[in-house]
Amino acid sequence: xxxxxxxxxxxxxxxxxxxxxxxxxxxxxxxxxxxxxxxxxxxxxxxxxxxxxxxxxxxxxxxxxxxxxxxxxxxxxxxxxxxxxxxxxxxxxxxxxxxxxxxxxxxxxxxxxxxxxxxxxxxxxxxxxxxxxxxxxxxxxxxxxxxxxxxxxxxxxxxxxxxxxxxxxxxxxxxxxxxxxxxxxxxxxxxxxxxxxxxxxxxxxxxxxxxxxxxxxxxxxxxxxxxxxxxxxxxxxxxxxxxxxxxxxxxxxxxxxxxxxxxxxxxxxxxxxxxxxxxxxxxxxxxxxxxxxxxxxxxx
Numbered sequence: 001x002x003x004x005x006x007x008x009x010x011x012x013x014x015x016x017x018x019x020x021x022x023x024x025x026x027x028x029x030x031x032x033x034x035x036x037x038x039x040x041x042x043x044x045x046x047x048x049x050x051x052x053x054x055x056x057x058x059x060x061x062x063x064x065x066x067x068x069x070x071x072x073x074x075x076x077x078x079x080x081x082x083x084x085x086x087x088x089x090x091x092x093x094x095x096x097x098x099x100x101x102x103x104x105x106x107x108x109x110x111x112x113x114x115x116x117x118x119x120x121x122x123x124x125x126x127x128x129x130x131x132x133x134x135x136x137x138x139x140x141x142x143x144x145x146x147x148x149x150x151x152x153x154x155x156x157x158x159x160x161x162x163x164x165x166x167x168x169x170x171x172x173x174x175x176x177x178x179x180x181x182x183x184x185x186x187x188x189x190x191x192x193x194x195x196x197x198x199x200x201x202x203x204x205x206x207x208x209x210x211x212x213x214x215x216x217x218x219x220x221x222x223x224x225x226x227x228x229x230x231x232x233x234x235x236x237x238x239x240x241x242x243x244x245x246x247x248x249x250x251x252x253x254x255x256x257x258x259x260x261x262x263x264x265x266x267x268x269x270x271x272x273x274x275x276x277x278x279x280x281x282x283x284x285x286x287x288x289x290x291x292x293x294x295x296x297x298x299x300x
Contacts, residue, residue, distance in 0.1 A: 005289060008047070009046075013038070013049055014034045018032055018034040018035075019033060019034050019062055022076070024074060028044060028045070029041055029043065029066075031065075031066065031076050033061030033062075033064050033078055034061055035060045035061075037054055037057075037061060038054055038055070039052075039053045039055055039061055039064070039078060039088075040052045041097060051096060055078075055086070058080035058081065058084050059080050061078055061080060062079050062080065062109060062110050062126075063110050063111065065115050067117075067135065074090050075088065075100065079113055081109055083105050083109055083127075084104075085105070085110065085113070085124060085141060087139050101140050104141040106126055106129070106131055107129050108126045109127060111126045112124075112126070113125070114157045114158055115135075116163035116166075117163070118163035120134065121133060121134055121135065121159075121163060123157045123166050124157070125157045125168055127149065128151065129154060130146070130166070131144075131146040132146075132166070150170060154170050155170060155212075156215045157169075158221075160217065160239075165239075167215075167217065171212070207241075208226065210228035210234060211228055212229070213227035214226075214257060215259075216268075218261050219261070221238060223238060224236045224237075225260075225268065227256055227259060227270075232248045232270070233249065233257060233259050233268065233280075234247075235247070247278075247287075248287075249278060262279070266281070266282050267281070267288070268280040276291060277290070278290055
């Protein structure tokens with residue numbers, strides 16, 4: 001059964017495009033960040049703003065994620081346009097967050113990041129590189145490894161297999177790689193590679209038959225959504241990348257469509273170039289809802 005949807009809150013403090021939306025493990029707090037350089041913490045239930053902080057001295061906020069699921073010890077990480085990675089955590093004041101250190105610099109503007117709660121590792125991608133970091137008990141970041149620079153634009157990153165593997169996608173390339181500390185890399189319409197982490201080495205490579213834009217990974221790491229930069233979104237099984245289903249979306253403007261699995265994973269949620277959010281039935285690929293988010297020419 002797929003229920004109906006209705007607007008609960010409209011959050012309006014950002015004044016430019018939003019690049020980051022992340023919900024904490026308890027589903028209580030929302031982290032947002034955007035081109036205005038602001039990081040904002042929201043209470044999801046009430047829709048109220050808890051804290052707003054400007055990082056505009058470092059440029060746009062490009063990516064972000066919660067990195068501590070403990071209800072009494074929350075923290076989040078975010079990146080800025082100048083390649084700075086920053087970690088903030090709760091202070092002694094309830095729901096107030098503060099900087100936990102000077103951060104670290106990625107080699108290039110970060111497009112995506114992901115946290116591994118099993119081994120307390122952080123993966124950042126941008127500038128054609130993937131960097132793996134150890135998150136120390138004092139919240140400092142220690143670089144583990146950085147891959148050589150790719151000619152393609154590294155776009156998204158996901159940890160899988162309880163943090164034993166990481167998937168990286170490269171914009172408009174078809175390639176992916178894997179390893180015992182499996183690093184899968186996806187690129188334009190071609191192969192994929194996988195790296196061992198300990199020691200770091202290539203394990204395998206595979207391809208999909210379309211271009212790759214954004215990607216969305218299921219919570220169990222067994223399914224991967226891929227924006228094909230043409231007709232919509234494709235669903236693949238992992239790690240063999242077998243095609244399962246297609247979610248059709250017509251686009252007037254060629255763009256990278258963000259997508260995600262709803263929880264429980266009976267729905268696939270996709271953005272659009274027409275101000276709507278499309279909800280597809282996972283089982284048969286049919287469009288079940290189209291939610292109006294903004295004006296018709298707004299890209300989501």
